[in-house]
Amino acid sequence: MKGDGRALRAVVAVVLLGGVVLPIVAGFAQTARAAFGVLPAIGAVEWSFAPWMQLMHLPGFGTSLRLSLVTGVGSTVLALALAFGFCALMHGRVQPAAMGRLLTPFLAAPHAALAIGLAFMLAPSGWIARMVSPVLTGWVRPPDLATVNDGWGVALIVGLLIKEVPFLLLVIGSALGQLPVRQHLAAGRALGYGRGVVWVKVIMPQVYPMIRLPVFIVLAFALSVVDMAIILGPSNPPTLAVAIVRWFSAPDIALILPASAAALLQAGIVAAAVGAWIMAERLVKRWGRWWLRRGGRGHRAGPGLWAASVVVAGLMLLGGLALISLLVWSFAWRWSFPQALPQSWSLKGWMSPGVGWGRALQASLGIGVATTVASLLLAVAWLEGEDRARRTRAGWAQALIYLPLLVPQIGFLYGLNVLFLRIGISGGMLAVIWAQMLFVFPYVMIALSDPWRAMDCQHVRAAAALGAGPWRRLFSVKLPMLVRPLMVAAAIGFSVSVAQYLPTLFMGAGRIATLTTEAVTLASGSDRRVVGVYAVLQAGLPFLAYGAALLVPALVYRNRRGLLGAAE
Amino acid sequence: MSLELKDVSVGPKGGKPLFAPISLQVAAGEVGTLMGPSGIGKSTLLDAIGGHLAHGFVVSGAVRLNGRDVLAQPAEARRIGVLFQDALLFPHLSVGDNLAFGLARSVRGAARMQAVDEALEQAGLAGFAGRDPATLSGGQRARAALMRALLAEPEALLLDEPFSRLDAELRADIRSFVFAHLRSRGIPGLMVTHDASDAEAAGGTVVQL
Numbered sequence: 001m002k003g004d005g006r007a008l009r010a011v012v013a014v015v016l017l018g019g020v021v022l023p024i025v026a027g028f029a030q031t032a033r034a035a036f037g038v039l040p041a042i043g044a045v046e047w048s049f050a051p052w053m054q055l056m057h058l059p060g061f062g063t064s065l066r067l068s069l070v071t072g073v074g075s076t077v078l079a080l081a082l083a084f085g086f087c088a089l090m091h092g093r094v095q096p097a098a099m100g101r102l103l104t105p106f107l108a109a110p111h112a113a114l115a116i117g118l119a120f121m122l123a124p125s126g127w128i129a130r131m132v133s134p135v136l137t138g139w140v141r142p143p144d145l146a147t148v149n150d151g152w153g154v155a156l157i158v159g160l161l162i163k164e165v166p167f168l169l170l171v172i173g174s175a176l177g178q179l180p181v182r183q184h185l186a187a188g189r190a191l192g193y194g195r196g197v198v199w200v201k202v203i204m205p206q207v208y209p210m211i212r213l214p215v216f217i218v219l220a221f222a223l224s225v226v227d228m229a230i231i232l233g234p235s236n237p238p239t240l241a242v243a244i245v246r247w248f249s250a251p252d253i254a255l256i257l258p259a260s261a262a263a264l265l266q267a268g269i270v271a272a273a274v275g276a277w278i279m280a281e282r283l284v285k286r287w288g289r290w291w292l293r294r295g296g297r298g299h300r301a302g303p304g305l306w307a308a309s310v311v312v313a314g315l316m317l318l319g320g321l322a323l324i325s326l327l328v329w330s331f332a333w334r335w336s337f338p339q340a341l342p343q344s345w346s347l348k349g350w351m352s353p354g355v356g357w358g359r360a361l362q363a364s365l366g367i368g369v370a371t372t373v374a375s376l377l378l379a380v381a382w383l384e385g386e387d388r389a390r391r392t393r394a395g396w397a398q399a400l401i402y403l404p405l406l407v408p409q410i411g412f413l414y415g416l417n418v419l420f421l422r423i424g425i426s427g428g429m430l431a432v433i434w435a436q437m438l439f440v441f442p443y444v445m446i447a448l449s450d451p452w453r454a455m456d457c458q459h460v461r462a463a464a465a466l467g468a469g470p471w472r473r474l475f476s477v478k479l480p481m482l483v484r485p486l487m488v489a490a491a492i493g494f495s496v497s498v499a500q501y502l503p504t505l506f507m508g509a510g511r512i513a514t515l516t517t518e519a520v521t522l523a524s525g526s527d528r529r530v531v532g533v534y535a536v537l538q539a540g541l542p543f544l545a546y547g548a549a550l551l552v553p554a555l556v557y558r559n560r561r562g563l564l565g566a567a568e
Numbered sequence: 569m570s571l572e573l574k575d576v577s578v579g580p581k582g583g584k585p586l587f588a589p590i591s592l593q594v595a596a597g598e599v600g601t602l603m604g605p606s607g608i609g610k611s612t613l614l615d616a617i618g619g620h621l622a623h624g625f626v627v628s629g630a631v632r633l634n635g636r637d638v639l640a641q642p643a644e645a646r647r648i649g650v651l652f653q654d655a656l657l658f659p660h661l662s663v664g665d666n667l668a669f670g671l672a673r674s675v676r677g678a679a680r681m682q683a684v685d686e687a688l689e690q691a692g693l694a695g696f697a698g699r700d701p702a703t704l705s706g707g708q709r710a711r712a713a714l715m716r717a718l719l720a721e722p723e724a725l726l727l728d729e730p731f732s733r734l735d736a737e738l739r740a741d742i743r744s745f746v747f748a749h750l751r752s753r754g755i756p757g758l759m760v761t762h763d764a765s766d767a768e769a770a771g772g773t774v775v776q777l
Contacts, residue, residue, distance in 0.1 A: 390623035458656050461620045464643035465650040466670040466720040473644075476669070480660040561702035562659030 005388025012382045016400065020438055023416050024404060030415030034260035041418065042253050051257035058258060060237025068240040071153040071233065072223030073273060075160040080215060083168035085308025088199035091176060099173060106166035106319055108546050110499030112519050113539035115159050115231035116531055117322030120329060122147045122155055125337050127325050133338035142337055149235045156233040160225065162319040164218050165312055175210035196305050201292050217405045219277060220270045224408035227501035231523045240266060244410050260414065267411035323539060329532030349529035361537055364514040368497040368541065370433045375441040375493050376486065382445065383452045384474055401445050404438045413506045420507060427509035435503035444493040451485035481563065484553040491549035495542035569596040569634050571724045571756040576629035578609055578616045586612060587777045589629055599747055599757035599770035604777030610760040614726045618650050619643030633723050649722030651730040655709035657701035663712055664697030670720035687715040707738045714746055718753065725750060727759035731766060743769050
């Protein structure tokens with residue numbers, strides 16, 4: 001009995017260590033070597049601090065650093081506050097299923113497509129200006145205002161919020177599902193506390209520990225985001241992560257060394273920000289306890305919650321319109337300012353030769369399917385291995401899953417590419433698929449773990465009692481019962497893959513063009529119609545995947561109430 | 569055929585056993601009963617006998633089924649069926665496919681359908697093969713679950729409070745249905761229950777944990 005699944009677990013462990021942990025560690029090591037002056041490929045062989053000195057003196061370095069911190073930490077704090085406020089007001093008033101339907105488009109939409117749509121909305125010549133002009137503003141030509149790529153990073157923060165608030169709403173919602181919220185609300189209000197204050201004093205302190213890790217992921221992501229920052233963020237100087245990408249790909253190869261130093265610094269910034277966040281948690285906790293003990297009933301917390309909810313609703317409206325604007329632009333032909341809608345429509349954006357979206361679509365699809373299938377196989381093998389060993393997941397294993405989501409991509413991807421070059425797979429499909437899997441697998445694993453554990457293990461026992469061996473239990477009982485979560489995990493994995501920018505850019509070495517890399521490249525200054533086409537396709541793929549994830553189980557199990565009901 | 573427990577005890581690895589060692593012999597067609605307060609480990613004992621023990625628990629003593637030592641075997645090789653508190657019909661399979669799931673692979677082709685149909689008829693469920701298990705009543709589910717267990721031709725059947733979710737009238741009905749089948753097939757049964765009337769109806773040895 002002890003040997004059950006040992007071989008399976010050994011295979012999973014080898015694949016994970018060799019395929020996930022090793023590339024990250026080796027990539028970091030390579031980046032660190034270059035940061036201290038050693039990169040034989042460009043003839044640098046001497047250990048030194050010169051790259052760091054050079055970095056300090058690069059134009060705009062200080063501003064870039066400040067911009068990264070302000071947009072990253074600012075958007076995370078705002079997103080958390082807004083999400084909590086919205087949940088406090090909406091919980092119990094909106095059905096969880098309806099909330100899920102509302103959030104899915106924002107979770108599915110890739111950052112790049114959303115950012116492009118948002119630029120279409122916010123730009124001086126964007127949809128918002130067109131809708132209110134010239135009646136309200138008197139503008140007959142686009143005003144000279146920096147509403148996108150503004151020097152403070154406001155547009156970038158808005159873009160990040162549109163992606164992060166729905167993600168936090170999702171994790172808060174699932175945490176609330178595990179708490180006796182109604183009873184606690186009733187108990188608190190019976191003691192004379194206002195509804196809003198019960199949320200802040202009773203519910204939130206219980207929810208926060210359950211969503212801490214997703215908050216760290218949001219923080220790490222916001223500090224090191226590249227694609228969205230290229231499209232919406234300040235351009236000169238840009239945020240640090242964007243500046244690093246520019247230095248890495250600059251014609252002057254001597255910049256690779258300070259770029260590596262900056263990449264290492266980027267990882268340090270994320271670590272420091274998480275550390276500072278943990279310190280802040282302690283302070284808030286201490287202050288919160290003092291505040292709680294004073295026993296204020298706070299009947300006037302209502303307006304704050306309403307304000308948060310209105311802002312969240314506004315963000316969602318803006319995000320929804322941004323996605324629609326992609327579609328409008330891709331079919332627009334003549335659309336002069338300040339018309340609210342195109343004067344003439346056309347398929348030319350889609351049809352003109354040389355637009356070349358077919359190949360990018362093919363590349364995105366191929367890479368997405370390959371990474372998703374491979375990640376799903378690995379996740380099922382891991383979970384089945386746990387089942388056979390009859391043990392729960394160790395803490396280090398859980399940390400391993402989250403590792404690629406917490407370390408900034410730029411910190412190790414360039415170094416990893418140097419290694420890929422050496423073994424000769426750089427610039428190929430395999431390199432891109434491998435690098436994307438580092439980020440796809442964690443999401444697939446996270447999406448699948450809870451439903452897998454929630455599966456009624458009595459059914460599996462019943463199958464064993466009927467003489468079914470471990471493989472038959474897996475293929476004829478577990479997997480069929482889990483079709484719905486498996487499909488959802490696949491849709492999430494596929495969406496993550498389609499949205500990947502940096503791994504494709506670095507590992508593809510410019511030879512592999514996906515919808516995402518093309519959309520980001522075209523976003524600055526190309527014909528909006530062509531950009532619209534790429535962004536529509538980039539956003540469309542995840543939507544199709546989510547649609548299939550809902551449709552397939554519903555069709556397969558149309559006569560199985562036990563499974564359809566259980567999924568609600 | 570007989571199921572024999574010799575000095576069997578269960579407990580956490582390296583910890584105190586949950587109860588004093590138990591010895592018990594159940595002859596073919598009889599049903600032994602384990603009674604005792606909640607949380608003493610009755611269901612854990614059934615898990616140990618069936619091979620479903622959670623990680624971190626160990627069993628000591630010996631369990632012999634027709635002279636065969638089963639503790640060394642994996643659950644699927646023990647030929648010990650289980651009736652759970654919930655019927656646990658697989659939600660993704662039709663009622664007929666649920667029953668067929670237990671059928672040995674050596675039964676092939678049309679014979680499989682026939683065996684399932686016969687079993688359904690014995691359970692008063694003729695014509696239910698294509699039904700979604702979620703549409704069955706509690707009593708129908710319990711009977712289907714028994715038939716599924718019996719089609720696997722178990723050499724012993726464990727009953728983990730299988731009647732506790734049924735109302736009094738249905739309870740007596742299903743109980744006599746299950747016991748009659750065990751008796752006619754000569755399968756030893758071991759039941760865990762809180763209800764003295766279950767033990768009385770079983771008519772076999774009663775062990776207090």
